[in-house]
Amino acid sequence: MRKKTIAIGSALASSALVLSGCGDGGTAEGYAASGNVTMIVPFAAGGGSDIAGRATAAGLEEVTDRTITVQNIDGGSGAVGYSEFLGRNGDGNYLLATETALVALPLTQDVEFTYQDFTPIMKLGEDFTIIVANGDSELDSCTDLVEKASSERTVVAIAGETGLDNITFSLIEDETGASFDRVPFESGGDMITALMGNQIEAISVNPGEVAGQLESGDVKALCAASEERYEYEGFEHIETAAEQGIDVAFAQFRGVLAPGGISEEARDYWIEQAQAYAETEAYTTYIEDNLLQPTVEYGDDFGDYLAENEQEIREALDL
Template sequence: MTRSRITSTACILASAALVTTGCAGPTPASEGGEWTPEGDMTMVVPFAAGGGSDLSGRAMAAGLEGVQDGLNVAVENRDGASGAVGYSYFLTKEGDPNYVLATETALLALPLTQDVEFDYTSFTPIMKVGEDFTLLVVDADSPYETCTDVVDAAKSERVIAGISGETGLDNVVFTLTEQQMDVEFDRVPFESGSELTAALLGGTVDIASLNPGEVIGQLESGDIKALCAYADERYDYPELSDIPTAKEQGIDVSFAQFRGLLATGGITESEKQGWIEAAEAFADSDAYTEYVESNYLQPVTAFGDDFTSYLESNSETLAGVLE
């Protein structure tokens, strides 16, 4: 993103007037003062364009702009290493309130499975946007008709499972399925849901676990079929209501991927509160409702310390699966 260059004199005058300009983003806030996200900001997405995390980041960026006057949020994809590249980059922005990140389950899974320098306590949790369950999907020509068919096949033959990152929700639900049903899938990792969908359609993998928002178009066109949902209950959305849960097919596995918003670590309390207030306004907006419904999420929100508590609990659950 290109930021306009303004003379030092203009910057001094803008600071004196307490007006946010392109000089250096928002006016710094003291611990006791108020702070509002204004000016040019960056939304980091730690996965490639086209997947669920990218959709979430772009929806949050546009939604925050819609409820916060004078705010411009540029989306920056920094993908690689199953999300570790993006989170590590975000870690270098500590103390800078001009950066936020579209977060999901990799935030918790990466520190449990890889040698990274961060965990959720390295950042400032702002908002849990919602919960996103996955569907086990196959190509339309696949011989599998149910998730039970897939499990039965894996007992006697090689079943290749595509996953979007080695630590994502799809890897978690496949691991839970393996543990419960005493089977094993061969995994092939991809950097985004869009790449994984293409691999499924191209016959590179046999099965995939993808969020509904990533494959609704292919489901409606008939190019892909959903065998089950790794969810607590069937979806209420009409387009998905006929898809049985894995539990209905004898596979008692359900795990939701959270989607959320992080600020960098080390920001002031007033900067944290400013982002929380903007996020709360986003949650009350039509843009939030449209994002949730168009991506088939469950609108379960949490803010600030409540989101931190959720991350702590979810991390403990994941540790029992991944470690």
């Protein structure tokens, strides 16, 4: 079997305040950092993107001593929020909590933007997915899920065509020949509600989104679509999909963008603040509480990662 894996990005950032990828040598010293800042989250409240956006906004508030307000703009699997952000070109007082939809949306939908229209600031880390079912489900593994989907109608939830969940289920279908019926939702929180209401069979979500429900037994893990088992306490018992004979792994990135067209000084300012945030206890708490891998990148290095990620998603979705 050919291994179907979306590659994990970079190694950990080494030094907190050594600029990585700051381009032509501009410095943040010339940027007049003032005024309130808006962090756009292009998804509804309650999901992994919302958690990432709010944690990052709070962390950057701490290091910048500026007010950063989170604004959820959902719709179109993220397209509405990204389109709103596109209209903020040149405004250094706007940020956006980004993830895989940034790269996948332009590949699958008729939108006005690509990742190249924005300014990459920071990749926070990477977020593998686990596949879970209702705690009372007859399914106990991803093998069970595949067997059911190979013989009868099996309904799963996705947060849009471009989300990590749809990519994961597509990879499983390619690997096994199973076929899933998909029902779209706007956020991970909506999917979890539907799962617990027995409206769907399974969902593929970030572990941090269902940690509480797993602990309570309201949902149960079928497998982790990760390269190795989690080392985080309470998740180490979850078998990988590969351990169950399904050679699939997928991780999406979490990151921060600034609008396109901002000054070199504004870009350098936000990169410096992001590097300072990565050294705080707040960043470590976000990563550990949400079970991410802290593969941090900044500026042009983050941009290079996005170019590689675009090619990987093309291959995953056969585009």
